[in-house]
Amino acid sequence: GAGVSQTPSNKVTEKGKYVELRCDPISGHTALYWYRQSLGQGPEFLIYFQGTGAADDSGLPNDRFFAVRPEGSVSTLKIQRTERGDSAVYLCASSSQAAGANVLTFGAGSRLTVL
């Protein structure tokens, strides 16, 4: 597609449940990023993929969070045993691999609410 697509746009779940959030990056973009944004805050980096591998997962808050990108395109962010503090907008971005400065294109985000 023309842009970064994220599904679902809204997800309401109960504390303790498992959640998957999907990101379809721009076709041909090798780099993919996940961010989390809480109300009133800027986006917080979670994880970065270059191709199929997680090149930097230093932003994942704990081992309940995991992300995959098995074929180097679509990525899924997985959250186990959700907690109320996980409620946020989860943003995905992609970029083409290029030397020098590069630009991220963001999706509209998936809003997660944990009751």
Place this chain on the structure above:
Amino acid sequence: DAKTTQPPSMDCAEGRAANLPCNHSTISGNEYVYWYRQIHSQGPQYIIHGLKNNETNEMASLIITEDRKSSTLILPHATLRDTAVYYCIVRVGGSGNQFYFGTGTSLTVIP
């Protein structure tokens, strides 16, 4: 990556130029200055970036001081649709380096 300092909020009259400042006094020689904005309920949108020279595109102009310790984003004729949170980020170029967003400047364009 170097940290940035931005005012938390600004107002601008519609049709006037909006000048958004950013301080990045610890910027390194290989770090670019990027500007993104985020309109309510949308993902951040790229505006412009630069390394040393001033830059201009169809959205805005970026003025970087000679010592590169600060920069200003200029929206030449602000419209109501420019109301958003504007983020200034400094980052080493290349896809292996992350964008770290602060809390940005909330710009309100007033009719």
